[in-house]
Amino acid sequence: WALFLLWLAGINLRVTVLAIPPVIPLIHDDLHLSEKAIGALGGLPVLIFGIGALFGALLLARTGVIRALVVGLAITAVAGALRGAGPDTAILFATTGLMGLGIAILQPAMPTLVAHWFDEHAGFATAVYVNGLLVGEIVAAAFTSLLANALGGWGLALAVWSLPLLLNIVLLHWALRTGRVTRPGLKGKAVPEKWMPEWSNGRMILCGAVLGFASSLYFATNAFIPDFLHATGRGGATDLALTVLNAAQLPASLLLLVFADRTVGHNWPLAALGAVSAVAVVLLAYSGSTATAVAMSGVIGFCASATLILVLALPPLLAPSSEVHSFSAGVFLIGYTISFFTPIISGTLWDATHVPAAAFIPIGAAGLGLLLIGATMRVAPDAHGG
Helix, strand or coil: CHHHHHHHHHHHHHCCCCCCHHHHHHHHHHHCCCHHHHHHHHHHHHHHHHHHHHHHHHHHHHHCHHHHHHHHHHHHHHHHHCCCCCCCHHHHHHHHHHHHHHHHHHHHHHHHHHHHHCHHHHHHHHHHHHHHHHHHHHHHHHHHHHHHHHHCCHHHHHHHCCHHHHHHHHHHHHHHHCCCCCCCCCCCCCCCCCCCCCCCCHHHHHHHHHHHHHHHHHHHHHHHHHHHHHHCCCHHHHHHHHHHHHHCHHHHHHHHHHHHHHHCCCCHHHHHHHHHHHHHHHHHHHCCCHHHHHHHHHHHHHHHHHHHHHHHCCHHHHCCHHHHHHHHHHHHHHHHHHHHHHHHHHHHHHHHHCCHHHHHHHHHHHHHHHHHHHHHCCCCCCCCCC
16 A cells, blocks of 8 residues: 555656646647747746755655645645636646645655655665656646547646545545554654755765756656647647657656666666667757657657656665655755756747757757766765665
């Protein structure tokens, strides 16, 4: 039950966020947004993921991980359902930001639960909940357009994805009440645990950079594939490309379920994934072939997913169990701040040059950043006793 609840919470970390890209053309037409605004819409929740992680760490320290998890799920569900409450740009951006805050609260709770429930198998448990995260992305990417058509608008389609979050709250309450899972405590401390990250911690900063580059690859590609394919006369392949981008992440999570203990904390996977993703971005942006664009979307999704699992498994290994939430909050703040600016820079380049492929220059740079870190710096020198 602990693994299942982690997996379901993983779904809810992304299902509301990734419901947006499939309906971006509809939102674009309804609200007359510029490409820079589209980039900001995709990047806003990512920025809140980072800044709000500090609030999540504080809330977790004061109330405990279970209450923080429930609060995060509830905020995400309500805000996510209200994004299409009116055909208004301000409402869309405000509720998207609030939804991002709910997810930001969830994020430090996840590695904290891993540390409490699966101390000896942090890599495996992380791969399980990231697998759920990927399932959420795939389902949202594959079915949101269909929901929009069936329900008569993108607003109702977005609201549907709040239902799994409410289910998560109900099942978590039931599992705790019936003893299927235990409630992690604060180890008998009468005062709140530390919640502010140690900004002098080099490993935390390095993990944050890795997360930032991986998230830039994923979120910025999701944000710009729809308009890029429409602008290059291949709009009919949008749903397929988004589905392949997200579905290709599953093989990465399944491989790491098996090989997590052999890869977490090593640098060679980061260097390899960075190199492959950079090449894939170039081929996606500059090949006129629809088949190549779809295939390279999958390669980018695979690389981003594998990197995400490798970096999210590190906080339970590199920080004491009582400080996993604050270490994680620092990683999320650094990482998602980096990935927030990537789609905005991408959209600005597109607007300034009127060249759709220009939007992918910062995304390719993120892949090169992973390659550089993997080739020159040790991310987790103590993860394997080194």
